[in-house]
Amino acid sequence: MSQLTHNWKNYWQMRWSIFSYNYGWSDYVFLFDGWIAKCSMAVPVVGYLILFNDSISQHLSFNTLANENILKFGASPTTRLKLIYFGLIFLGSANILYRLRRPFVFKVGTNQFEYVERALKHFTVSAYIDIHGEIRTEGHHTLHGKYYDSEYDSFLNLALGEKDGRKQRNEATVDWSGARSKYEGLLRSMLIENFFRNNIKKRMSLTICLILSLAGYLLLLVPSADLFVKILVVTLR
Structure with a gap:
């Protein structure tokens, strides 16, 4: 039994380690x-008028469909x-917090595939220079960040031009599309490594966004x- 407990402990420790990473x-x-979360941002304006309007709230019953005037529960x-109302408030708050605190890469794409494809299409060489600098300064988080500097330098020589004896770039050799x-x-x-780094x-x-959104969906449920x-009760009767 102790061996089984030890195995389960190791299993859950491994699962937690993978999750936290x-x-x-x-x-x-x-x-x-x-x-739903995007639309709920309008709730503080229009929802207040509905919630505290007695003439509207009194008519939001289902006496014909669910016999609420007879059933004595719920x-x-x-x-x-x-x-x-409050469920939508929570969802709207989560959406606002997400837009204020989301990592910068999410302005390009909200998942790895979307980010990489859009970045390959629109990023300039200066963006890759910045990404390379961050990877080499902070260290890599994935195997994708373990590329060779010699390959990166070759990319720059083609994207910006070969260096001459005075370390100046020869613009005649620039081929950005080819690079x-x-x-x-x-x-x-580089982009996959950069997305993972910012994603975490x-x-x-x-965590706060998750708590707000889950609370909102629960209140709506x-x-x-x-x-x-x-x-269901009325139908079975």
Whole structure:
């Protein structure tokens, strides 16, 4: 039994280590940047007018569909409306926090594939110089960051021109399109490393976004579940 317990402990330690190493924004962005979260940012303006308008809230019942005037359990129409309102408030807050605190790479793409493809299409050589500097200064996080400096220097010689004896670039030898094509594998490795590096930054903000969004979806689920149960009870009767 002790050996089994030891194996389970090692298994969960390994799983936690993998999770904590890869814990990043791209796996959860769909929760706080989906269409519901985006639309919910308008709730503080229009939702307030609906929530505190008694003439509207009193008519948001399902007496015909769910016999709410007869059933004596579950949430009232007003309670459901409040849950929906606050659920959308939480989702809207998560979306706003995401837009304020998301890593810079998410302005290019919200996942690795999207980021790499757009970057290959639009980035200039100066962007790759900055990325290379960060990788060599901070160290690599993935195997993609273990490329050779000699290959990177060859890329620069083609993208910016060969250096002469005075360390000046010869603009006559510049071939940016050729450099992107010939060294696409190198550029992809640099971009993948850069995306992973930024994806795992600002984890406290990511955790807060997750808590807000999950709380929001839970508050939206409760009214739906309440109405579903009532309709089910009426149907079975």
